Amino acid sequence: MPYYGFYGIDMYYIVLVVPCIILAFWAQARVKSTFNRYSQVLNRRGLTGAQAAEAVLRQNGVTGVRVEWVAGKLTDHFDPRTNTIRLSNAVYSSTSVASVGVAAHEAGHAVQYAVGYFPIRLRAAIIPVTQFGSMAAFPLIILGLFMNSGILIDLGIWAFALSTVFQLVTLPVEVNASNRALAAIEQGGLLTEDEYPMAKKTLTAAAMTYFAALAVSFAQLLRLLLIFGGRNRHD
Template sequence: MPYMGYYGIDMYYIVLVLPCVLFAFWAQSQVNGTFNRYSRVMSRRGLTGAQAAQAVLRANGVTGVSIEYVAGKLTDHFDPRTNTIRLSASVYQSTSVASIGVAAHEAGHAVQYAVGYSPIRLRNAIVPLTQVGATAAMPLILMGLVLNFGVLIKVGIIAFALSTVFQLVTLPVEINASRRALAAIGQTHMLDEDEYGMAKKTLTAAAMTYVAALAVSLAQLLRLLLIFGGRNRDDR
């Protein structure tokens, strides 16, 4: 019979997944709070986020990258398909320490592509596969349970594992982009020492959200494996 937990309660979720979900909520609140705090601190040199991103590119000898405005809050990203850094309203024209840190981080991704940083190219290559896996995993597992068809459950778990691999590859990519950003900030002296510390705290808080996402994904994968393993033993 299928795993039902204790008195119908999924103990694997409570013990494994829930703490990671709570950690993810905490990490998201930290990044929002840290960004909001340091977005009120204007840099003494008065560089905007867009100018900071351009400075990081120049410091690394990277050319041909566009910098554009994008709507939304913290929607900043680098698009390798068009070689474009897109900065949100709270970053593009802002001279805050937090905005400079975020903009420099996105420029760090552009530098990664320019120098052929392997993990980011791997992440980009597996994106389509992981998107399909993340979408199909739970429906496949549910169908396998309803139809009592173990192969579908296995395929569903493999599909979910692909999304976990994506999170695993994403974490070092994001940490490396922040390191490149902070190195360029220090090299170009676009921030004073105390401001540098604030930018670093902003990027460290952002990195924690990726740590949390990986933790949630790993915990969920372990939960599925434990449930599936238990079901196999019950079916013998």
């Protein structure tokens, strides 16, 4: 397949990257619509998101983790530096089925750290390197093209590969946190039998965004390898 098609169009981008970007947009839209849908369904137990997170922690024997409110929508996260679960406006005090699912997922991350789950430890360890790689990749490639330096281009591709590795490690971390959350919800009776599938759909939709992010990153990496990997470059 030629790199440039008609009118100098980047064919690798069109064929490889664009479909993955469309998938990513679809995944984002789906998670928002699913969350909004089940945010309208109040759970019969009357549990808030904060109470659900605390229940998951108790079930797993995890102590010393704070549950706090944070501004924004879908800004929920676990901060291992302060051992804090931060839940957004739509989750912290909400008694919706969706809020229970999201809060339980974030508590699942806290449990991962507590039990020493290797992938999340690995992700935390490589964050500084992958952040540098994602910022440096394209400047290095552009500089390499400007200076006709194959070494700089190769360094740029390797730097971008680091961000792909981060997405690859993130995927099992997120899926495992959701699995822990759903197990806790079911075993602890946090939701009724008919509410449980709603929480599962919410977390499954969220997981798709991580699959899509990995697909976009891998497609970009493959594009770079196809463009530059086959060229005979000399400094």
